[in-house]
Amino acid sequence: MSYPLSRNIARRSNSSFLFAFTLLPQRKREAMNVIYAFCRLTDDIVDDPEASDDKKRERLETWKDEVERAFDGPPPTDFLKELRSVVLRFKIPRDPFFELIRGMEMDLNRRRYNNFDDLCLYCYRAASTVGLMSAPVFGYRRDTTLHFAIDLGIALQLTNILRDVKQDAENGRIYLPLDEMKAHDYSEEDLFAFTYNDNFRALMKFEVERAKRYYNAADDALHPDDVKSMYPARAMRDIYRDLLGQIEAADYNVFSDRFRVPGGRKLSIAFRYFMNATIRGK
Numbered sequence: 001m002s003y004p005l006s007r008n009i010a011r012r013s014n015s016s017f018l019f020a021f022t023l024l025p026q027r028k029r030e031a032m033n034v035i036y037a038f039c040r041l042t043d044d045i046v047d048d049p050e051a052s053d054d055k056k057r058e059r060l061e062t063w064k065d066e067v068e069r070a071f072d073g074p075p076p077t078d079f080l081k082e083l084r085s086v087v088l089r090f091k092i093p094r095d096p097f098f099e100l101i102r103g104m105e106m107d108l109n110r111r112r113y114n115n116f117d118d119l120c121l122y123c124y125r126a127a128s129t130v131g132l133m134s135a136p137v138f139g140y141r142r143d144t145t146l147h148f149a150i151d152l153g154i155a156l157q158l159t160n161i162l163r164d165v166k167q168d169a170e171n172g173r174i175y176l177p178l179d180e181m182k183a184h185d186y187s188e189e190d191l192f193a194f195t196y197n198d199n200f201r202a203l204m205k206f207e208v209e210r211a212k213r214y215y216n217a218a219d220d221a222l223h224p225d226d227v228k229s230m231y232p233a234r235a236m237r238d239i240y241r242d243l244l245g246q247i248e249a250a251d252y253n254v255f256s257d258r259f260r261v262p263g264g265r266k267l268s269i270a271f272r273y274f275m276n277a278t279i280r281g282k
Contacts, residue, residue: 003030003082006037021232031137032232034086037079039100039130046104053108060108064101071097090136096129103129116177116210119161120154127160128153131233138230142223145230151221152237155214159240162207162247165254166194176207194255204252211244 010033021032045059070080071087071094086092103125113119131149140146161168161175168175169191181187184203186195215237222230239261246259 003034003086005079006030006034006082009033009037009040024232028137028139031086031090032134034082035130035133035137038083038097038133041079042101042104046107056108057105060101060105064098067097067101086137092133092136096132099125100129111173113175113177115179119175119177122175123154123157123161124150127157134233135230138232140226140229142225144221144223145226147221148218148223148226148230149233151214152218152233155211155218156236156240158207158211158214159244162204162211163243163254163259165191165204167258169194176203180206196253196255201252204247204254208244208248208252215241215244 007030021029024032042060042063045063046056048056048059051059066076066080067083069076070084075081075084087094103122106122106125110122113122128150131153132146135146135149165176174181174188174191176191178188181191181203184199184206186199186203190197190200218237222234227234242261243259247254250256250259
């Protein structure tokens with residue numbers, strides 16, 4: 001089965017998520033396009049600038065019902081036919097799809113996170129779920145590799161949050177845990193004023209070190225039997241670690257610029273892991 005709707009959605013994106021999958025075999029690459037399209041369509045409901053929050057909640061609830069119908073019987077839309085086909089073909093569990101939707105609901109219902117436990121749940125729902133959807137497509141064999149997917153997802157989402165501190169503040173959102181901001185004597189008012197000082201640098205260093213620990217935990221959880229099959233996720237890891245390194249190199253000044261990994265660099269990382277997996281078997 002081909003997946004034209006998902007392919008078109010993917011083509012319109014410059015996402016790092018897709019660069020990591022460029023060199024996958026066609027059937028796996030197409031399956032990842034479908035997973036990406038699901039994530040994109042879900043996220044777009046929440047990001048629609050023309051819709052009220054109540055309208056977004058209504059659309060998200062409708063979307064959840066449609067996805068459930070697609071898993072339980074005849075899919076109600078052409079895109080959901082593509083999604084059902086991939087889920088059945090690769091035996092992807094259904095729970096991560098609904099957890100991702102719950103993560104988007106959190107974005108509608110929360111603009112602050114009191115502590116890291118709250119934020120960690122959001123990171124799991126917004127990003128670890130994607131890893132859990134993707135692992136069956138990559139062909140993992142060991143259950144411990146699912147912990148790799150979970151920890152890597154949290155690390156990637158934390159990196160996104162640190163990169164986007166300014167953009168989120170412009171939209172009235174703070175993802176940095178409030179208790180940790182308080183511990184570093186950095187207030188919401190400071191953040192909304194884009195105050196770059198020693199307190200902010202200390203706070204960001206603290207958050208970056210946590211993200212690094214999750215990257216390291218992911219590495220430790222990846223079973224040797226799955227190192228080869230999980231090369232696209234390992235490429236994603238390096239792309240986002242590059243972003244984290246840029247933040248450190250800028251002395252944590254995320255107010256001055258929005259950090260990016262150029263497309264050529266992303267492709268180079270993906271190609272290196274592809275070559276290691278296919279030629280050297282690493």
